[in-house]
Every structure is written in C-alpha cells, then in structure tokens.
Amino acid sequence: MLNLPPRRNPAAEPQKLSLFPLNAVLFPGGTLGLRVFEQRYMTLVKDCFKRESAFGICLIAEGAEVGAPAQPHPVGTEARIVAWDMTQPGILNITVRGEGRFRILSSEADREGLLQARVEAIAAEADMPVPEALAAALLPLLQAMVADAGAERLPPPHRFEDAAWVGYRFCELLPIPPIARQKLLELEEPISRLEIVFKFLAQRGLVK
Known part of the structure; x- marks a missing residue:
C-alpha cells in the first residue's frame, strides 16, 4: 500500500492578496465603508467582483492613502465587499466585512501601483466565553x-x-x-x- 503524506492545511499555505493600505484598522466581523476613486483601487474592486474574492486591508505604517504605494503594517484583515453604489461618476462607495487576519510575508507594487502581497493566514481565535x-x-x-x-x-x-x-x-x-x-x-x-x-x-x- 502506498503511504501518502498527510495533506497540508490550505489555509496555512501562502496566498496572493491585493492590499488596500488605509489609515484605519478593520477587525474580523467588522464593517468599514470605503470611497474608491484611484484607478488602482477601481481595478482591485472590479477584480474582486469578477473573481468573487477578498482583498487585504492593512494600517499604513509609512506613507499615505493616496499617491505612491504606502508601507503597511505586517498584520491585516481580509475584506469582502458586501455592498456598493456609485452616486457620482468615477467614485465608488463600497462596504466591506472583515474576515480572517493575515500576516504579510512579502509585497511589491504592480504597474498600477497596487500592492500585491504573499500572505499567510493567522488562525482564527478559538471560541471561548467572556470570563x-x-x-x-x-x-x-x-x-x-x-x-x-x-x-x-x-x-x-x-x-x-x-x-x-x-x-x-x-x-x-x-x-x-x-x-x-x-x-x-x-x-x-x-x-x-x-x-x-x-x-x-x-x-x-x-x-x-
């Protein structure tokens, strides 16, 4: 009989994730409203709609929300779009819900200035009662x-x-x-x- 190696937990494997650095922190289970107008983040949102995927929100460590890619803190939260509207041309309002936390292993900006990262999931905290x-x-x-x-x-x-x-x-x-x-x-x-x-x-x- 052929002994196969144990399957690794896919959640523990490094994943690729587009990042949206902000001057705000998103927590698992929380919601956050975002006003999207830069082309790189319009592209990110369109890709998330197309793939039904999430992106990463991280607090900015160095830099700013607009302009050159900011340096994020290493731990962030996956964000999934749960609502959107466009009340004026070129500006998209989205609401995201926080999912799991992740740790950035490496990141680099693509041609549009959007940060693309390799991340590892941080295990969800076990359910436990409030003392x-x-x-x-x-x-x-x-x-x-x-x-x-x-x-x-x-x-x-x-x-x-x-x-x-x-x-x-x-x-x-x-x-x-x-x-x-x-x-x-x-x-x-x-x-x-x-x-x-x-x-x-x-x-x-x-x-x-």
Whole structure:
C-alpha cells in the first residue's frame, strides 16, 4: 500500500492578496465603508467582483492613502465587499466585512501601483466565553454601544457570548488611536485583548 503524506492545511499555505493600505484598522466581523476613486483601487474592486474574492486591508505604517504605494503594517484583515453604489461618476462607495487576519510575508507594487502581497493566514481565535468578572463589567456597556451604532454598522449576529467578538467590537467602537487598534488586532489571545479593553475603560471611570 502506498503511504501518502498527510495533506497540508490550505489555509496555512501562502496566498496572493491585493492590499488596500488605509489609515484605519478593520477587525474580523467588522464593517468599514470605503470611497474608491484611484484607478488602482477601481481595478482591485472590479477584480474582486469578477473573481468573487477578498482583498487585504492593512494600517499604513509609512506613507499615505493616496499617491505612491504606502508601507503597511505586517498584520491585516481580509475584506469582502458586501455592498456598493456609485452616486457620482468615477467614485465608488463600497462596504466591506472583515474576515480572517493575515500576516504579510512579502509585497511589491504592480504597474498600477497596487500592492500585491504573499500572505499567510493567522488562525482564527478559538471560541471561548467572556470570563464572568469581565462579562459583568463589559457586556452591558457593549450592548448599549451596539444598539446605539445600529444594525447598518454592526449587523447581526451579535455574539456577546464570544470573547473574540466582544473584544473586536470594543476595539472598533472605542475612541483609540489607529496604532493602538493595530496592536490589539495583532494580539492572539482574546482574553488578553478584553483585559486591555477593561483597563482602558476603568481608567476613564466607565467600568468598575
């Protein structure tokens, strides 16, 4: 009998991904509205529609959103287009939903100035409940924030029982600098993320 080597997990294999560097951080399960007008990003969006594929959103480390290709932080989130409209010629408004996180292995700009990267997927955080002590302090506040944000920004399902989901939503909604959001995105322990969120809120007298 021929013994075949074990199959490797395709998610662990490096993949090619077009990047859209921004002065914003997208979290898994979150939504973000984008205004697209540069030709390179129009091309990206058309390609995503054609292939029914995602692209990568990364926080800019050096450079700007417009003009020469920016240098992104190494960890980003896959973004899938869930809605679009064109209210004026040459400007496309899209809404994207965050999927899994990824780490950039290498990247280079193509002829249009669009960053093309080799990336590896970062394993999704395991489902785990919010610890009881943190849940009592954090969940009532988050539930109020989600209700205030509305279903358009935070569509259901709302997974208040899941530590990763709760942490990501706080990271989106709290008024914190983009680089702080980036550090929280890069954390791989959902409870550690929640503990940081709790300390942030406690320092401002919002939770006890």
